[in-house]
Amino acid sequence: MAEALLSIENLRVQYGQLVAVDGLSCELHAGHLLGLIGPNGAGKTTTLRAAAGLQPLTTGRVWLLGHDVFKDATIVNQHLGFTPDTPALYDTLSVEQFLWFIAKCYGLTEGLASERIDHWLENLWLAERKQSKVSALSRGMKQRLAVARTLLPDPHIVLMDEPAAGLDPAGRVEFRKLLASLRDQGKAIIVSSHILADLAEYCTHIAIMGHGRLLKYGTVAEVAGAESQERAQYRIVLARRVGDLAARLQDLQADEAVSHLEFDAGLITLEYDRDRQAAAELLRKLIAAGLPVAEFHTVSPNLEQAYLRTGIRQVD
Amino acid sequence: MLLNPLLWLHLRITGSARTNVLIVTAYAATIILFASISFYVAALNVPPRDRIAVFAQMNGIWLVIVTVAQGVFLLLLGPSAVRRAVQRDFDTGMLDSHRLSPMSNLKIVLGYLTGAPIQALLLYAVSLVFGTYFAASYAASPGLGGALGVRATLGGWFFAQGCMLVLAAMFAALILLTALATRGKANVVGILALIGVFGGWFAIVFVPGLALVLGVLSGGVLLGLLTSAKIGGDALTIVYAGALQFTLCLMFVTAACGKLRKPEHPLFSLPLGLTLLIVWGIALLAGMHAAPEYDWLFGEWREYRFAQLVASTIAFMLVALLPLAAAAINLFHRDRAASFGERPVARARLLLLAPLLAALTAMCLDLMLRAVGPEQLSRAAREALLHRSVWAGIAAALLLSFWTDFHCLYSLKALMRRPIIAFLIVLATLKGAPLALDGVIKFCVEEVAERNWTGEGYLTGLSPIGTLMLTPRAGTAVWVGLVVQLAVAIGATALARRVHRRLGKHRVTQDS
Numbered sequence: 039m040a041e042a043l044l045s046i047e048n049l050r051v052q053y054g055q056l057v058a059v060d061g062l063s064c065e066l067h068a069g070h071l072l073g074l075i076g077p078n079g080a081g082k083t084t085t086l087r088a089a090a091g092l093q094p095l096t097t098g099r100v101w102l103l104g105h106d107v108f109k110d111a112t113i114v115n116q117h118l119g120f121t122p123d124t125p126a127l128y129d130t131l132s133v134e135q136f137l138w139f140i141a142k143c144y145g146l147t148e149g150l151a152s153e154r155i156d157h158w159l160e161n162l163w164l165a166e167r168k169q170s171k172v173s174a175l176s177r178g179m180k181q182r183l184a185v186a187r188t189l190l191p192d193p194h195i196v197l198m199d200e201p202a203a204g205l206d207p208a209g210r211v212e213f214r215k216l217l218a219s220l221r222d223q224g225k226a227i228i229v230s231s232h233i234l235a236d237l238a239e240y241c242t243h244i245a246i247m248g249h250g251r252l253l254k255y256g257t258v259a260e261v262a263g264a265e266s267q268e269r270a271q272y273r274i275v276l277a278r279r280v281g282d283l284a285a286r287l288q289d290l291q292a293d294e295a296v297s298h299l300e301f302d303a304g305l306i307t308l309e310y311d312r313d314r315q316a317a318a319e320l321l322r323k324l325i326a327a328g329l330p331v332a333e334f335h336t337v338s339p340n341l342e343q344a345y346l347r348t349g350i351r352q353v354d
Numbered sequence: 355m356l357l358n359p360l361l362w363l364h365l366r367i368t369g370s371a372r373t374n375v376l377i378v379t380a381y382a383a384t385i386i387l388f389a390s391i392s393f394y395v396a397a398l399n400v401p402p403r404d405r406i407a408v409f410a411q412m413n414g415i416w417l418v419i420v421t422v423a424q425g426v427f428l429l430l431l432g433p434s435a436v437r438r439a440v441q442r443d444f445d446t447g448m449l450d451s452h453r454l455s456p457m458s459n460l461k462i463v464l465g466y467l468t469g470a471p472i473q474a475l476l477l478y479a480v481s482l483v484f485g486t487y488f489a490a491s492y493a494a495s496p497g498l499g500g501a502l503g504v505r506a507t508l509g510g511w512f513f514a515q516g517c518m519l520v521l522a523a524m525f526a527a528l529i530l531l532t533a534l535a536t537r538g539k540a541n542v543v544g545i546l547a548l549i550g551v552f553g554g555w556f557a558i559v560f561v562p563g564l565a566l567v568l569g570v571l572s573g574g575v576l577l578g579l580l581t582s583a584k585i586g587g588d589a590l591t592i593v594y595a596g597a598l599q600f601t602l603c604l605m606f607v608t609a610a611c612g613k614l615r616k617p618e619h620p621l622f623s624l625p626l627g628l629t630l631l632i633v634w635g636i637a638l639l640a641g642m643h644a645a646p647e648y649d650w651l652f653g654e655w656r657e658y659r660f661a662q663l664v665a666s667t668i669a670f671m672l673v674a675l676l677p678l679a680a681a682a683i684n685l686f687h688r689d690r691a692a693s694f695g696e697r698p699v700a701r702a703r704l705l706l707l708a709p710l711l712a713a714l715t716a717m718c719l720d721l722m723l724r725a726v727g728p729e730q731l732s733r734a735a736r737e738a739l740l741h742r743s744v745w746a747g748i749a750a751a752l753l754l755s756f757w758t759d760f761h762c763l764y765s766l767k768a769l770m771r772r773p774i775i776a777f778l779i780v781l782a783t784l785k786g787a788p789l790a791l792d793g794v795i796k797f798c799v800e801e802v803a804e805r806n807w808t809g810e811g812y813l814t815g816l817s818p819i820g821t822l823m824l825t826p827r828a829g830t831a832v833w834v835g836l837v838v839q840l841a842v843a844i845g846a847t848a849l850a851r852r853v854h855r856r857l858g859k860h861r862v863t864q865d866s
Binding site: 052092112119139187 | 615
């Protein structure tokens, strides 16, 4: 496999006694788009800031294109883009002046800078506002300008902290397309977000964080799927309410092959072996228990369920 | 420099070109208006033949006014603008944006130093034009002003401008460094201005090296050269002061470059802190050497040479805390990393720093003593300093002081994220409080109760500064004090060891 664009090794960040990130390791290759999810305080922002070289580490290393992000900042930063959760902008400049300033910081030639500024203003729907003061922009426009700032130098590695926050529904759709296009261009991207449905659509990989630790990490299918590819979640709808449902399910509860069993009067969900024979056996057991089964099917892998299955219950 | 993006930025965010032109024009118009009025009023009721002398005087007065204004722009408004720019960029997150850019640290630092104070620099430039006019007019006036001639006066004026710019650069770099360390929240310019107004004079007369670094001595020499006023001093002082200021400026810029992308690091790295200490030691030494020659500044204080020696040594010890803090904080970071499995640090080498700093301080004191000449001291102090036991006591106090400070800093860093305030409290308690308490008790017993106080010095001796101050009357108080200082040092070491052990225990808890 090709060399990783971004490599995080045993990352640990501690603020006094508080451990914000605890032993996190991952690698990102060209074309990988990693969605970082977790409740507030899980360590997502700290991880992104550490990967960008902004957050001092207690232990661990971050390598970008083979360079230590802390030791070779001026080399690494040519290839790194970072969008913080709150857009960092100069309010008194116009949109165009701000992007020109960024272009100068990255040493872009006048022609190239002009071309890229026009490109990103157009692609992020800011062309008509290029003479407006930044202070006059809405929250969503500021967010789009911050994204333009990140992408203007054409970085190989892009880190975005809650980039879709503040965007309207149409903006979110366009933003999803933009991320997918960046991914297809071969950039390595990490995006933190609470909008799990969006992440499932454009991410190649998902990392679920909780209490500073990486709880799950893998491709979307791996994370969203069952604990393993051999297991599936089943959904059983009953034809009518069953009063003594708990008693009738006692045998199933005792069955070692059944896990994550949940039920109310008319609905049962559980995890069982995925293959067809196992499904037939499960159905037979349900009928043997005297249950009036009206619907019986497996549920498609779902990020939200995978997230909830980690045990994280904090509502943000 | 003109290509620096931050200079470009500040030219735009401090206002449009029209705003800047307006400010400059308004300032120039104000000077012209008030200068014209003052010249007109001064010439009233003066016979025409005497007016040239009056105008010469007025040119001299306006030269001083414009120079003071330049000082305000360069030393007050400019550095304040630098601090505010850093604070704004911290608050908006733009400092992170600069850190994420491929701009070098030096480029960013120079961008702040030249860009943020752009309006103050413009006003300074306008003042320079007027100042040059007033200096030339003053020098061209026959009699009063023409002592040096126009060319020499203007040469001196521009040389003075160079000195002022170097001083301003040093000051701005220091403010930038402190702003980066405090997220721009600590108004160091204001604090220094307050100290300057309320206690600056005492700081300067008791620490002659400070007078050299802050340009007080060179300013006096320049004034003497330009106006033929009878101000003593060597013209070379200006060169020495300028060289010191320039060196310090470079060191502050280097430290600011380091702090920019490594905010968790101490203000000065260990090597830079030690270099700063040596430069500062040279400044203190040069100041003590110059003190007897500058009667216009230190004449009234010649009876206090020993106090100047002690104050300069304390000033050296204060700056020595910078490399000490760097070593203690680095050791803590590396110990903590080692407790999570990273390569452990060689502790012994860092623990040698306290003896090294004590040796450097004692050496600085000895050299200052030689520079000022023992005959300048009181008989008691002179004779006391001939005894080896007195030097042994001083060396022991210095060693214990640095040892205690090192371990206190280590422990405090482990206990809190920003230990600076707590450390200053510890410092005040261990070093200052015994002296203050001794003074208060003496005052109460002798002045209020009107009885003879026989225990004077015992509390003072508990502080290493007290050990220095008690030199002329070395006795039991010094040795009792040293025993207590040793006990405090052992306590600080024990605390640091406990903190270190807890770092290891924390790892086990995490792993399990």
